[in-house]
Amino acid sequence: EVEEFCRTEAVVVMPRDHPLAAASVITPGELVRHDRVATHPRSLVSQQVDQLFRAEHRKPRIRFVAPNGAVACELAAAGLGVALADPFVAQSSGAAGFVMRRFRPAIALAHGLLFPSWQPRSQGTAELAGLLAGHGRAQAAALARRVSRGSTPRRAQ
Numbered sequence: 001e002v003e004e005f006c007r008t009e010a011v012v013v014m015p016r017d018h019p020l021a022a023a024s025v026i027t028p029g030e031l032v033r034h035d036r037v038a039t040h041p042r043s044l045v046s047q048q049v050d051q052l053f054r055a056e057h058r059k060p061r062i063r064f065v066a067p068n069g070a071v072a073c074e075l076a077a078a079g080l081g082v083a084l085a086d087p088f089v090a091q092s093s094g095a096a097g098f099v100m101r102r103f104r105p106a107i108a109l110a111h112g113l114l115f116p117s118w119q120p121r122s123q124g125t126a127e128l129a130g131l132l133a134g135h136g137r138a139q140a141a142a143l144a145r146r147v148s149r150g151s152t153p154r155r156a157q
Helices: 044-055 069-077 087-092 123-149
Strands: 002-009 011-015 035-039 061-066 082-085 098-103 108-114
Touching (some): 002 087, 011 087, 035 044, 035 082, 044 082, 061 069, 069 082, 108 123
Antiparallel strands (some): 002 108, 011 098
16 A cells, blocks of 8 residues: 655756756756756656656757666766756765756656555554654655755755
């Protein structure tokens, strides 16, 4: 069973001194002029981004394909291209010196908890799930505010 607790939007990750860092919102038209670090083609973010670029008849300049979003964010922070990523992944990637900017059209990302359908949830599991979901919603809201303001992300707490 899947229990969604919040949604975020994919963000563009880049070094603080990247030319796109001055923008508050980045579009596919702006993104195609810059090298990109993509995640593997089976990732949910890559699938949605690729579909968007195909629909707009745009061809991105993919410089590297990373095995996951965290590595893509680390490569982007190092200046090897920009990455489209889940803001939770970007914040927790371990990369330093990067900024996140909003991407439009928005790419929605669902976050949830998975539970085995063949067994009932204990009271402890239900309480822990409630705490995790509440913390996740609070972190998602804080991230959205920071991205909207254009401020640098803080480390996950």
